[in-house]
Amino acid sequence: SQQGEEDPQALSIQEGENATMNCSYKTSINNLQWYRQNSGRGLVHLILIRSNEREKHSGRLRVTLDTSKKSSSLLITASRAADTASYFCATVENDYKLSFGAGTTVTVRA
Amino acid sequence: GAVVSQHPSRVICKSGTSVKIECRSLDFQATTMFWYRQFPKKSLMLMATSNEGSKATYEQGVEKDKFLINHASLTLSTLTVTSAHPEDSSFYICSARGGGISYEQYFGPGTRLTVT
Numbered sequence: 384s385q386q387g388e389e390d391p392q393a394l395s396i397q398e399g400e401n402a403t404m405n406c407s408y409k410t411s412i413n414n415l416q417w418y419r420q421n422s423g424r425g426l427v428h429l430i431l432i433r434s435n436e437r438e439k440h441s442g443r444l445r446v447t448l449d450t451s452k453k454s455s456s457l458l459i460t461a462s463r464a465a466d467t468a469s470y471f472c473a474t475v476e477n478d479y480k481l482s483f484g485a486g487t488t489v490t491v492r493a
Numbered sequence: 494g495a496v497v498s499q500h501p502s503r504v505i506c507k508s509g510t511s512v513k514i515e516c517r518s519l520d521f522q523a524t525t526m527f528w529y530r531q532f533p534k535k536s537l538m539l540m541a542t543s544n545e546g547s548k549a550t551y552e553q554g555v556e557k558d559k560f561l562i563n564h565a566s567l568t569l570s571t572l573t574v575t576s577a578h579p580e581d582s583s584f585y586i587c588s589a590r591g592g593g594i595s596y597e598q599y600f601g602p603g604t605r606l607t608v609t
Binding site: 427471 | 499525534542
């Protein structure tokens with residue numbers, strides 16, 4: 384079942400700007416993951432943050448996790464046209480199953 | 494990272510026929526594979542979890558007789574859509590995990606099924 388809810392649903396920014404999207408979830412989690420999906424393609428794993436971590440960085444990506452608010456955010460800094468894609472958060476409980484949010488569609492204008 | 498392939502990438506079939514989609518882990522042994530369905534502009538919905546050598550576990554609301562899953566080896570899982578109807582048209586994506594304590598899943602590129 385779908386657990387995460389993401390906001391905004393869509394985001395349009397200029398190249399070089401930062402993009403921030405948020406994800407909220409309902410139950411306790413083991414970890415939370417962010418994925419990217421280019422149109423009509425499979426998913427690419429971006430970053431995993433464990434429930435005992437508060438912030439994680441990977442290149443131009445910064446993820447935060449607030450378990451008290453059951454929310455996470457993904458920040459893409461200095462966006463590029465190639466960052467145009469849909470971004471999904473996915474929560475993992477203890478059974479390795481991913482429960483995906485609705486996704487945020489990001490369009491980076493050149 | 495690990496590579497997962499799917500075949501075919503696109504398939505068009507007539508209503509009433511069956512379609513088989515293959516998911517292969519190319520460079521690792523996948524103890525568990527997952528099958529997802531995605532509608533246009535929507536999120537992924539988990540259909541079933543398959544473990545090598547055992548029966549698949551289906552999510553609530555997914556018809557197991559409609560969507561047959563076989564995980565015959567550590568590198569191959571198949572999804573067969575039986576007696577397909579236009580409402581089965583969708584994007585089907587598989588993922589695989591290698592086992593152990595790793596939570597990372599590797600996704601295939603997806604299969605676009607169109608039933609006419």
